[in-house]
Amino acid sequence: MTVHDPRPDIEPLVRASLRAVAPTLVELGMEVGNLVEDTGALVFEGNLAASVANADVVQESVPERLELKQQLWAAIEAAARPDALFASSSSGLPATTIAERMRQPERLIIGHPFNPPHLIPLVELVPGARTDRAVAERAVAFYRAMGKRPQVLRTEIAGFVANRLQSALFRGAVHLVGQGVVTEQELDDVVTSSIGMRWAIAGPFQTFHLGGGSGGLPAFLEHFRTTIEEGWPALGAPSLDEPTFALLSEQAQHFDGTVEQLAARRDQAIVRLMRALGQDPAQANG
């Protein structure tokens, strides 16, 4: 694997990050020799054209600036093999727009991972308006082979799917904390001990399907549609203005540990959860 980045100190940065996550990957049964030792399997190449010349797959993860991504993809296309798979990690910019300066925009697809990317299985695959169907199929096969769970979206939409849903819940959460119904920590406890636990196992539709008894989702909706629909406008339309920003920042001082400690605990818990649900990469590939 070849890494290209304009930063002169990219190699020690990447190697330190890999060493940091290696123990977690080992726990998941993955081989990390090539990641933590200089075996030659990981190459750093300062020249963009040289870095992509022999690649089977090019994954671009530069900052979310359209101009930058457009320039980069024109340059990658000119230097890469004609059969290389092209994926952008963009979390917001659509492939249609990013590919505007490419000669073959049908080659580009969004391949959007989630934090922490070495653990979370989802990769959102978002074809642009001109992306070739075969590119989506190759991308699915590629990410599956990495032990991931790719999902192809049927239409381009701003924010894609997971971040839109996350943002919808966060909007309701900001309203509740802003109104003083619960603190951030209390709201987090509510989520982890109820809806979060359920959504790790059954998504929102299946959850309501099971809430309808033997009649399933239709019975659930028949019973609750009015309550749900009438409740939507009252969920709140908070702003992230200065007082709200100050309140959310102040309450964030009360998390139980440093960000690094909390992240390490979360990663350990995700590993345990994935193992318990049979979703670790070893089993996903098996």
Next chain:
Amino acid sequence: MTVHDPRPDIEPLVRASLRAVAPTLVELGMEVGNLVEDTGALVFEGNLAASVANADVVQESVPERLELKQQLWAAIEAAARPDALFASSSSGLPATTIAERMRQPERLIIGHPFNPPHLIPLVELVPGARTDRAVAERAVAFYRAMGKRPQVLRTEIAGFVANRLQSALFRGAVHLVGQGVVTEQELDDVVTSSIGMRWAIAGPFQTFHLGGGSGGLPAFLEHFRTTIEEGWPALGAPSLDEPTFALLSEQAQHFDGTVEQLAARRDQAIVRLMRALGQDPAQANG
């Protein structure tokens, strides 16, 4: 424990339900002898006053009709011991209103569990405007002793916390399925393989706190607040009108199994998840 219900066939119904969940409870290390065998520990009493006369705790779980709940609580109050703890399972009606016909409205609190209630740890405790603070404290102690994770809300708000957050996400989900971006099953897969898994471990605030690197939530908000806030109005305001109801019902035909099979699989998975995260009742009490 005494069960009161106007249905003449309540005893076989309750005993069948208890036998159905008993294997799951056994897996969690709980004693179920008194639930599945007629040891005399579970009593059925058709007379309301007699059923509550000696109770330490009265938990009311009748349908969500205000008139019914108000009448019932006036009757319970007249028959129960003066030191009994009073909790209503209401998922929507506020304790302030339910208690309006009670002589001592300060005794009533909402104790709202989540499906499936024999597994999900959260119990939302929602004091009414006149509920005594000591009642909330007793309720916390009671549900904790049952291995639950009670959370006291600081203000009464329609829908309480978890169902409001769930409804906010569902609103965005209905929009995405209605727009044809993903199917119900695809959206559920997106959630279980990303944000659901994260929210089982870290709630929405801690998740964004960890997304901000060492700067935590303030750094995250500083970077993303405009993107998030500008995206909120575009998350969609779908209706649950007939065409949407028909679409959601039609796609619900494609879940992989009957409701009963899916519910059994979910319950097994919740048990594995709780064990993996050290959240099963045995450990919670330990």
